[in-house]
Amino acid sequence: xxxxxxxxxxxxxxxxxxxxxxxxxxxxxxxxxxxxxxxxxxxxxxxxxxxxxxxxxxxxxxxxxxxxxxxxxxxxxxxxxxxxxxxxxxxxxxxxxxxxxxxxxxxxxxxxxxxxxxxxxxxxxxxxxxxxxxxxxxxxxxxxxxxxxxxxxxxxxxxxxxxxxxxxxxxxxxxxxxxxxxxxxxxxxxxxxxxxxxxxxxxxxxxxxxxxxxxxxxxxxxxxxxxxxxxxxxxxxxxxxxxxxxxxxxxxxxxxxxxxxxxxxxxxxxxxxxxxxxxxxxxxxxxxxxxxxxxxxxxxxxxxxxxxxxxxxxxxxxxxxxxxxxxxxxxxxxxxxxxxxxxxxxxx
Amino acid sequence: xxxxxxxxxxxxxxxxxxxxxxxxxxxxxxxxxxxxxxxxxxxxxxxxxxxxxxxxxxxxxxxxxxxxxxxxxxxxxxxxxxxxxxxxxxxxxxxxxxxxxxxxxxxxxxxxxxxxxxxxxxxxxxxxxxxxxxxxxxxxxxxxxxxxxxxxxxxxxxxxxxxxxxxxxxxxxxxxxxxxxxxxxxxxxxxxxxxxxxxxxxxxxxxxxxxxxxxxxxxxxxxxxxxxxxxxxxxxxxxxxxxxxxxxxxxxxxxxxxxxxxxxxxxxxxxxxxxxxxxxxxxxxxxxxxxxxxxxxxxxxxxxxxxxxxxxxxxxxxxxxxxxxxxxxxxxxxxxxxxxxxxxxxxxxxxxxxxxxxxxxxxxxxxxxxxxxxxxxxxxxxxxxxxxxxxxxxxxxxxxxxxxxxxxxx
Numbered sequence: 001x002x003x004x005x006x007x008x009x010x011x012x013x014x015x016x017x018x019x020x021x022x023x024x025x026x027x028x029x030x031x032x033x034x035x036x037x038x039x040x041x042x043x044x045x046x047x048x049x050x051x052x053x054x055x056x057x058x059x060x061x062x063x064x065x066x067x068x069x070x071x072x073x074x075x076x077x078x079x080x081x082x083x084x085x086x087x088x089x090x091x092x093x094x095x096x097x098x099x100x101x102x103x104x105x106x107x108x109x110x111x112x113x114x115x116x117x118x119x120x121x122x123x124x125x126x127x128x129x130x131x132x133x134x135x136x137x138x139x140x141x142x143x144x145x146x147x148x149x150x151x152x153x154x155x156x157x158x159x160x161x162x163x164x165x166x167x168x169x170x171x172x173x174x175x176x177x178x179x180x181x182x183x184x185x186x187x188x189x190x191x192x193x194x195x196x197x198x199x200x201x202x203x204x205x206x207x208x209x210x211x212x213x214x215x216x217x218x219x220x221x222x223x224x225x226x227x228x229x230x231x232x233x234x235x236x237x238x239x240x241x242x243x244x245x246x247x248x249x250x251x252x253x254x255x256x257x258x259x260x261x262x263x264x265x266x267x268x269x270x271x272x273x274x275x276x277x278x279x280x281x282x283x284x285x286x287x288x289x290x291x292x293x294x295x296x297x298x299x300x301x302x303x304x305x306x307x308x309x310x311x312x313x314x315x316x317x318x319x320x321x322x323x324x325x326x327x328x329x330x331x332x333x334x335x336x337x338x339x340x341x342x343x344x345x346x347x348x
Numbered sequence: 349x350x351x352x353x354x355x356x357x358x359x360x361x362x363x364x365x366x367x368x369x370x371x372x373x374x375x376x377x378x379x380x381x382x383x384x385x386x387x388x389x390x391x392x393x394x395x396x397x398x399x400x401x402x403x404x405x406x407x408x409x410x411x412x413x414x415x416x417x418x419x420x421x422x423x424x425x426x427x428x429x430x431x432x433x434x435x436x437x438x439x440x441x442x443x444x445x446x447x448x449x450x451x452x453x454x455x456x457x458x459x460x461x462x463x464x465x466x467x468x469x470x471x472x473x474x475x476x477x478x479x480x481x482x483x484x485x486x487x488x489x490x491x492x493x494x495x496x497x498x499x500x501x502x503x504x505x506x507x508x509x510x511x512x513x514x515x516x517x518x519x520x521x522x523x524x525x526x527x528x529x530x531x532x533x534x535x536x537x538x539x540x541x542x543x544x545x546x547x548x549x550x551x552x553x554x555x556x557x558x559x560x561x562x563x564x565x566x567x568x569x570x571x572x573x574x575x576x577x578x579x580x581x582x583x584x585x586x587x588x589x590x591x592x593x594x595x596x597x598x599x600x601x602x603x604x605x606x607x608x609x610x611x612x613x614x615x616x617x618x619x620x621x622x623x624x625x626x627x628x629x630x631x632x633x634x635x636x637x638x639x640x641x642x643x644x645x646x647x648x649x650x651x652x653x654x655x656x657x658x659x660x661x662x663x664x665x666x667x668x669x670x671x672x673x674x675x676x677x678x679x680x681x682x683x684x685x686x687x688x689x690x691x692x693x694x695x696x697x698x699x700x701x702x703x704x705x706x707x708x709x710x711x712x713x714x715x716x717x718x719x720x721x722x723x724x725x726x727x728x729x730x731x732x733x734x735x736x737x738x739x740x741x742x743x744x745x746x747x748x749x750x751x752x753x754x755x756x757x758x
Contacts, residue, residue: 233453236434240434242457289445
């Protein structure tokens with residue numbers, strides 16, 4: 001009897017998972033179409049289809065689609081997924097649902113590293129490729145994570161650890177501000193535009209590089225779903241089941257730094273997506289099993305960021321909002337909700 | 349696998365501890381296969397440290413440990429995980445996972461790269477849930493169940509790992525008595541039916557005495573003694589092990605008894621002059637208050653047999669009232685406790701008839717007492733002639749009270 005009950009439950013669950021993934025993919029399709037079709041220049045649907053799939057039609061339409069809208073959409077898709085996975089990895093690592101690259105100061109660390117490279121090296125090296133910025137952002141993210149880890153040795157309290165992360169973020173921002181104060185105007189303009197956070201201005205070369213990094217890191221993350229599942233029961237249990245905890249923790253830190261560094265290098269710091277999206281994905285699925293949450297969080301992150309980007313560029317067109325502004329408006333209340341809910345649970 | 353010994357775990361000159369600090373050892377210990385071995389001892393003496401060394405959460409500081417005839421450190425993590433499983437003291441807080449999900453994680457060493465469960469795995473999960481009688485909560489969220497249920501699920505998770513050696517660190521903490529018994533019963537079943545070796549630490553020494561095949565005492569200052577429960581559960585050893593000053597462990601009853609701190613020196617002789625002027629036990633409950641503060645007056649005699657006296661002794665002890673226990677055979681369970689907590693006992697040596705001298709000794713005590721509590725005997729026994737005589741003797745002097753009359757006022 002018991003066996004049958006769980007088989008029925010299992011069937012229901014699988015139907016739910018299938019529905020969630022189907023809906024996410026459907027919604028992504030819709031948002032992609034709407035994004036391609038939305039902008040200052042109105043383009044009719046037949047023209048659009050021809051321009052996208054056949055690269056035929058008016059040269060200006062092709063140019064707008066292929067140099068502005070499509071790279072931007074793809075960037076949103078990848079960066080959204082990447083930042084969601086970075087958040088999920090950090091939450092697993094710190095066993096805390098409100099950990100994320102932004103609140104732990106990791107994005108700020110990456111930003112500081114990029115600022116240093118931009119200001120100090122821009123003059124000396126003629127053409128700074130996106131690769132250099134990614135490496136700088138990755139190292140910055142890694143350094144900030146190392147600092148957070150260092151503090152986590154002494155601070156066992158999760159809330160205090162987040163506070164330490166926020167402080168690290170402030171310190172990195174202060175260093176960045178200090179550098180911009182004494183930098184040349186042209187560099188500052190560059191840096192400022194970038195640090196506002198945006199999915200625009202990506203060349204196809206950038207899209208290719210970031211796409212490769214995000215794809216590789218996401219696949220590696222997905223490959224870790226089994227040990228992540230064991231780690232959800234805590235470090236000691238994971239070790240007792242044969243997880244090489246030391247190696248596993250290193251993998252998580254490297255992957256989350258790579259993902260958040262990559263996002264910061266190409267799009268600037270994006271706030272709260274890393275916390276809000278994994279939470280939403282888990283709630284939709286009704287489970288936190290990593291093998292399901294990892295792909296769902298990626299898709300939800302893509303959807304979330306693409307919608308936010310659409311809002312950022314259309315809400316006050318022709319003026320564009322910075323992407324972090326929009327993600328904060330939607331993401332921060334969710335984070336607040338998670339915190340309140342946890343508080344309630346602890347008191348229950 | 350090379351088997352040089354029949355022991356499940358063999359410690360040879362092993363030292364365990366945190367970092368570079370040795371907490372316990374060097375020690376030699378042979379944990380038998382297919383049996384329950386229990387570690388007892390005070391907090392901080394090194395029970396958990398010893399267990400964590402076996403699970404390799406902590407490195408061995410020196411010496412050798414062999415697991416099923418193979419050096420512990422030659423196991424790969426995966427190999428070790430398929431031989432040992434653990435129930436740890438860490439409390440886990442997973443979100444949005446059902447009990448079944450938690451148990452399923454136990455299949456970790458056996459599943460493929462993505463941890464996808466086969467029909468075979470699902471059957472083993474069912475079996476593990478059935479073993480701990482948790483089928484009905486399988487689909488509930490782990491955070492929504494009681495502590496007792498959580499512990500059962502964590503045990504099922506460990507069983508799902510199909511270990512030869514099951515390690516449990518204080519598995520019965522936080523559990524009420526029913527769940528404690530349930531859990532230990534499952535462990536006994538695992539050793540008997542599946543030949544699993546169980547090693548655990550327990551705080552409940554009474555349960556340890558009953559459930560263990562081998563007991564390892566781990567005390568402060570390097571105290572380390574291994575033996576069968578019969579060898580280990582002796583009053584003085586347990587008292588030393590835990591450094592108990594206000595009580596002692598009664599190995600026969602398997603119970604912990606209190607000692608009043610001013611009576612721990614072992615002097616239990618009656619000094620009649622001490623009793624004068626005390627107003628203890630006059631039958632009015634109000635007058636009992638504060639009796640604990642005055643010097644324990646020897647003014648109450650308890651007459652009983654066959655165990656009827658035990659609740660009365662404990663009650664008097666709680667109130668701090670000194671008493672003497674009436675004519676008891678040395679074979680009587682009442683005598684067993686009375687000799688520990690009564691101020692004086694008049695006893696009949698085993699297998700000898702009652703003598704006049706013994707009777708008059710009790711009568712003398714009754715004469716000097718304010719009150720006599722007639723606790724009688726259990727319903728399924730007949731009063732001995734001696735008890736009848738002493739009860740009659742007290743009644744004629746107007747001193748006899750039933751326990752109810754004495755404790756609640758007539």
